[in-house]
Amino acid sequence: MTRFASSPRPRGHKARASFALAAVALVASGCSISPKPLTDDENVSRLREDMSVIMSPQEPIAGPVSMHEAMARAIKYNLDERVKLMEMAVANQQLDLSRFDMLPRLVAGAGYTGRDNESGSESLNLATGRRTGESTTATDRHRRTADLGFTWNILDFGVSYLRARQNSNLVLIADERRRRVVQGILQDVRTSYWRTVAAERLLKRIEPLEKRIEAARKNANALEAQRVQAPLQTLSYQRALVDTLRQLQTLRRELVAAKSQLGALMGLPPGENFTIQMPPDVGGKDVPAITASVESLESYALLNRPELLEESYNARITADETRRALLKLLPGIDLNAGLHYDSNSFLLNQRWADYGARVSWNILSLAAAPDTHAFSKAQEELVAFRRQALSVAVLSQVRVAMVQFRELAQEFSLNAEQASIDRRIRQQYVNSSTVGQQGDMSVIQAEVSELVSDLRRDLVYADLQNAYARVMVSAGVDPMPEAVPSQDLATLRQAVSDGLGAWQQKAGGTARLQDLLVPATTSEKAPSEKAPVATVAEPKTAPVAARGDEPAERKAAAPERVTVADLPQPPAASMTTPMTVSYSPSTRSEPVKVYSVPTSALAPLGRPSAR
Secondary structure: OHHHHHOOHHHHHHHHHHHHHHHHHHHHHHHOOOOOOOOHHHHHHHHHHHHHHHOOOOOOOOOOEOHHHHHHHHHHHOHHHHHHHHHHHHHHHHHHHHHHOOOOEEEEEEEEEEOOOOOEEOOEOOOOOOEOOOOEEOOOOEEEEEEEEEEEEHHHHHHHHHHHHHHHHHHHHHHHHHHHHHHHHHHHHHHHHHHHHHHHHHHHHHHHHHHHHHHHHHHHHHHHHHOOOOHHHHHHHHHHHHHHHHHHHHHHHHHOOHHHHHHHHOOOOOOOOOOEOOOOOOOOOOOOOOOOOHHHHHHHHHHHOHHHHHHHHHHHHHHHHHHHHHHOOOOEEEEEEEEEEEOOOOOOOOEEEEEEEEEEOOHHHHHHHHHHHHHHHHHHHHHHHHHHHHHHHHHHHHHHHHHHHHHHHHHHHHHHHHHHHHHHHHHHHHHHOOOOHHHHHHHHHHHHHHHHHHHHHHHHHHHHHHHHHHHHHHOOOOOOOOOOOOOOHHHHHHHHHHHHHHHHHHHHOOOOHHHHOOOOOOOOOOOOOOOOOOOOOOOOOOOOOOOOOOOOOOOOOOOOOOOHHHOOOOOHHHOOOOOOOOOOHHHOOOOOOOOOOOOOOOOOOOOOOOO
16 A cells, blocks of 8 residues: 555656646736737738728719719718618627527536546544545546536526517617618718809809909009009009908818718718719709698607607616616526536446526625615616606707708898899999909909809808708608618619608608697597597507608597697706807818717707718
């Protein structure tokens, strides 16, 4: 027995020493980690990967780009839209993964166990307190094991089920955020398109006028050097020319980037040239009309705005979170079963199956139950109040958008009339001009005045188109149908055209808000009479809520009605700041906007134009 115990000792010491050295090496390697910035090769590789996506081939532009084609290209190729589509795909993948969390665990394992000596032991006689003196073993030095275990925690199943329901609502939230981004992109494309139209019309007229002013400046400098006229008169003439040239350069700055911004919204590579389809010259009668009533737009907005639907889905998620928190306070029940194999030759049964159940409960968690319930309910109330405050803000946004549209329509009519007057004045100067510098200066100033008036008219018209789109966005109307048969540009262009032509009919047919607020009642009537019913169902399911469906006719039955004025008003900070109606040329140059979903539910509706 002595030889058996002492012979393998050196080999065991060597093995333990090897393990110690390996552990020290692992610890040393973990401590040697330091920050490593990106190398030039890694940056170049990232650049090539990103630009391969940004510069990916698109369907070529066959001819002049109309507004509907620009919108279709923005939907198909705009990177912000593609980001939202990817977020929806990720949310769907997360939902698919969460379904597997509800399944029980089925774990298979296999292993090998060996040792360098025998697993021997002695026994102790409890009666005499003496060792038996005999060493025995019940384990082979080399063993193979295999297990197949089934485990299912019923409490974890309930928690996983609620988490899967939350992920399903996250998919719907991602879809509503995509809707909001599409609505904003199309609104900016409309504004940028009409600014580009103004630029294409007026930049061609600015260049020859600038050449005439430069020629007049050279003549004025020559007159000053020759002292033909009084110095003060010549300097005043030069100052008028420089001031006129400065106005033209300001106009150029306002218009020169409009086409590039439209190309960026369409997803075109930077610097790619294209032409736009020029519509007829706008006049005082070219004003888009809104025939839908503001009451119908308010009702449609409350039922279909992406922000409100997102908050409704957040309310579902918060309610499920409350159930999860309370479910974790319950005792857990574990069900388990398994199949096992062990090659140990000393075992009577090398293959066996076992099963069982276990109940575990953290009793101390009951002390936190009241606080957990109170916290969860407070979260639900917060979500509900945020949705209610957002509803009031939505009502205000619809009203403000309608007011801005009407004001800009009046402003456009005045600017169109002023442009017409300046055109006739310029014609009178041309007809009555005489030979001489003063005559040329009068004609030049008249032409500049006409040019400025035309630019102001066209830019106000672009703002009017933006206000028209803002009314549609504030009502939550999708400019496209929910299902598009194909994603090619021709189909998208036709879908955009049909959607923009029918959005007022879609939103205008909704019942008024006052009718929706009337509760269902059964007043005293004759047996043959039926009381009218007005209910508010979940969005997208009731006739009134479904986008694109004609709402059912509703009649008021209660003697007292709740009006919009009776609703609680939110704080001033939650209301949308109205857009300035007046035109200021110095504030028209803005960079292209990068779209992102706002974290606050009370984000202002008015999106800055892509200018």
